[in-house]
Amino acid sequence: MQSFQQDCVELALRKFRRGEVDRRTLLAGLAALGVGSFASDEAAAQAARKLVMVNWGGLANQGFGNFYGAPFAAANPGWTVEQDSTGPSAGRIRSMVESGRVTWDLCDSSASSSFLLGRQNLLEKINYDIVKKEDTLPVGFALEYGAAPYSFSSVLCYDSAKFPNGGPTGWKDFWDLQKFPGTRLLRRDATAMLDAAQMALGKDPKNLYPLDIRATVRKVADIRRNAVFWSSGSESEQFLRTGEAVMGIIWHTRATVLHGETNGRIKFIWPQALLQAGIMVIPKGNPGGEGAQRLLASMLHNPEPQVGLLTLLGNGPTNPRAAALVPQDLRWKNPTDPENAREQVVMDGEWWGANYQRANADYVDAITG
Amino acid sequence: MNDTGRVSAGWWLLILPAFLLLVAFYIAPILQVLAISFTDPEPGLGNYERIFTSGSVQRVIMTTLRICLITTALSLLLGYAIAYAITLASPRAKGWWLLAVLVPLWISVLVRAFAWVTLLRRQGLVNNSLMGAGVISEPLPLVWNEFGIIVGMVHYMVPFAVLPMLSSMREIDPRLLAAARGLGASRWEVFRSVFLPLSKPGILAAAVLVFIFSLGFYITPAILGGGKTLMVAEWISLQILDLIRWGLGTMMATMLVVAILVTLAVFSRIVDLRRIFGSGG
Numbered sequence: 001m002q003s004f005q006q007d008c009v010e011l012a013l014r015k016f017r018r019g020e021v022d023r024r025t026l027l028a029g030l031a032a033l034g035v036g037s038f039a040s041d042e043a044a045a046q047a048a049r050k051l052v053m054v055n056w057g058g059l060a061n062q063g064f065g066n067f068y069g070a071p072f073a074a075a076n077p078g079w080t081v082e083q084d085s086t087g088p089s090a091g092r093i094r095s096m097v098e099s100g101r102v103t104w105d106l107c108d109s110s111a112s113s114s115f116l117l118g119r120q121n122l123l124e125k126i127n128y129d130i131v132k133k134e135d136t137l138p139v140g141f142a143l144e145y146g147a148a149p150y151s152f153s154s155v156l157c158y159d160s161a162k163f164p165n166g167g168p169t170g171w172k173d174f175w176d177l178q179k180f181p182g183t184r185l186l187r188r189d190a191t192a193m194l195d196a197a198q199m200a201l202g203k204d205p206k207n208l209y210p211l212d213i214r215a216t217v218r219k220v221a222d223i224r225r226n227a228v229f230w231s232s233g234s235e236s237e238q239f240l241r242t243g244e245a246v247m248g249i250i251w252h253t254r255a256t257v258l259h260g261e262t263n264g265r266i267k268f269i270w271p272q273a274l275l276q277a278g279i280m281v282i283p284k285g286n287p288g289g290e291g292a293q294r295l296l297a298s299m300l301h302n303p304e305p306q307v308g309l310l311t312l313l314g315n316g317p318t319n320p321r322a323a324a325l326v327p328q329d330l331r332w333k334n335p336t337d338p339e340n341a342r343e344q345v346v347m348d349g350e351w352w353g354a355n356y357q358r359a360n361a362d363y364v365d366a367i368t369g
Numbered sequence: 370m371n372d373t374g375r376v377s378a379g380w381w382l383l384i385l386p387a388f389l390l391l392v393a394f395y396i397a398p399i400l401q402v403l404a405i406s407f408t409d410p411e412p413g414l415g416n417y418e419r420i421f422t423s424g425s426v427q428r429v430i431m432t433t434l435r436i437c438l439i440t441t442a443l444s445l446l447l448g449y450a451i452a453y454a455i456t457l458a459s460p461r462a463k464g465w466w467l468l469a470v471l472v473p474l475w476i477s478v479l480v481r482a483f484a485w486v487t488l489l490r491r492q493g494l495v496n497n498s499l500m501g502a503g504v505i506s507e508p509l510p511l512v513w514n515e516f517g518i519i520v521g522m523v524h525y526m527v528p529f530a531v532l533p534m535l536s537s538m539r540e541i542d543p544r545l546l547a548a549a550r551g552l553g554a555s556r557w558e559v560f561r562s563v564f565l566p567l568s569k570p571g572i573l574a575a576a577v578l579v580f581i582f583s584l585g586f587y588i589t590p591a592i593l594g595g596g597k598t599l600m601v602a603e604w605i606s607l608q609i610l611d612l613i614r615w616g617l618g619t620m621m622a623t624m625l626v627v628a629i630l631v632t633l634a635v636f637s638r639i640v641d642l643r644r645i646f647g648s649g650g
Contacts, residue, residue, distance in 0.1 A: 091609045091610040092610070120613075227597075228513045228596060228597070229595060244491055357612050361612065367596065368432070368597055369428065
């Protein structure tokens with residue numbers, strides 16, 4: 001299963017190849033994921049300390065190496081940050097920690113994985129004396145075992161040409177095959193899908209959690225014969241682009257691409273979309289020790305690189321000061337813009353962390369039944 | 370020790386590095402997988418119990434077996450026809466036939482799966498032509514289901530079916546066929562009571578090869594299944610990487626290895642595997 005982060009890097013590379021963004025922006029945006037200089041007092045004291053950040057894409061190595069390494073080394077004498085793009089899936093973090101030879105410091109993960117791994121004692125707790133909670137969004141973005149320097153959203157995306165009498169306005173419409181006939185597109189992973197199903201079942205979005213796993217899984221099973229399921233972001237884009245599906249739940253980054261490419265024929269809506277935290281985690285016994293906490297703190301603290309990331313990849317900033325720095329013409333696609341954030345539902349990472357294994361197993365069972 | 374003994378000891382020493390490499394990087398990890406399947410999340414047979422108690426585990430196994438059996442049957446049928454045609458073809462035509470069988474083997478499985486998507490999707494070549502010709506009014510559901518998966522898998526497997534059958538058909542003495550004809554048998558009778566029985570070892574070998582290969586399929590079902598069909602290989606990856614239920618994942622991996630060994634053991638009683646897979650022949 002491809003993760004959101006993996007997909008972002010892929011998307012950026014494509015934009016770069018098509019000439020939609022220049023090399024400078026590309027490198028800047030990629031570096032934004034990890035950029036920021038942190039206080040150098042203690043750093044200077046400890047000579048030649050190295051941090052390893054792990055991401056999901058092959059591009060990061062070249063991008064981070066050129067743009068990020070040099071300025072960071074200048075700002076923090078004695079410290080370097082290396083990029084590793086081998087993909088920190090929960091399974092790989094577990095095998096690294098259990099083998100006792102941890103080489104990773106900061107991993108691009110997810111809220112549910114942070115709880116899943118944290119519960120098995122495989123992650124360091126975030127030290128909120130170093131990482132500032134006020135540098136990120138209040139609910140769900142600063143967790144016990146991870147914090148989020150960026151955000152993303154699962155939105156309802158549809159082909160407006162197929163619905164001349166007006167498109168869907170929420171998840172109820174998404175499930176209404178009578179009023180809006182055509183193949184649906186869902187992710188082959190329960191997160192965000194069951195949340196949407198719960199809203200379609202009529203539960204108040206303000207009071208969405210806990211989800212009723214049985215009822216929501218059954219709700220998804222109701223439409224499975226009229227649905228296809230995506231595993232990677234490019235796949236989700238392709239299903240909608242080629243008309244295999246008329247309506248889908250996909251990441252906002254892919255939805256904005258489709259919107260631009262079709263001049264607005266393929267639309268997406270913010271209401272009831274599921275706002276999620278791009279959670280970074282620190283494997284237990286990481287070699288860089290506290291340095292990883294401080295790297296994370298700086299990523300949360302600096303709004304400018306976060307806006308750079310939005311420009312390049314579409315990831316929403318999480319620093320409260322960032323939204324105001326976003327250029328006017330980009331605000332429509334920023335998930336954490338106050339206008340857009342207000343209409344969305346923040347996914348409850350904690351509920352998902354506690355229930356992901358069971359819910360996802362049931363979900364995969366139901367759709368492959 | 371006599372001379373020949375020393376020579377053979379020398380040969381064994383040559384094999385030793387490869388043997389150690391295999392033990393370190395192949396057998397040891399497999400044993401580790403086996404160990405995890407008995408110890409995670411708690412020691413015992415809990416993971417294996419799921420085979421009998423968990424509906425979803427059973428369904429994954431049944432789906433995999435069903436798809437593999439259908440794939441094997443269709444690949445054998447198509448492969449047999451091709452192998453038969455090649456055997457009877459002129460030497461010149463034989464070369465071209467073989468090339469046509471082998472070329473798909475060299476194309477990446479990923480490329481082939483995407484090619485099938487292009488052909489079979491709603492607005493794909495097949496549906497568009499059929500609709501253009503007025504044969505159908507609505508696009509047929511040719512992909513994002515088991516049908517699509519089987520098309521993709523059979524396409525991949527046919528060469529693997531052809532090659533063992535071809536090698537066994539080549540060993541059939543053509544004079545036997547002529548003799549049968551001379552004794553008054555019809556073409557069909559010659560085929561049914563002379564050619565077919567003589568080609569049976571090849572059919573069995575092809576069946577084993579195709580079936581075992583199909584069990585571990587990952588990419589083709591993932592791409593052509595539209596996310597709605599889950600086979601064993603993908604299920605294992607889901608358990609290990611995303612759900613971190615290693616016990617369950619390794620249990621299924623162990624079962625896969627066991628299934629392959631059992632298949633091989635059963636068939637080795639029926640046919641001489643060593644001869645079929647090329648050694649001692």
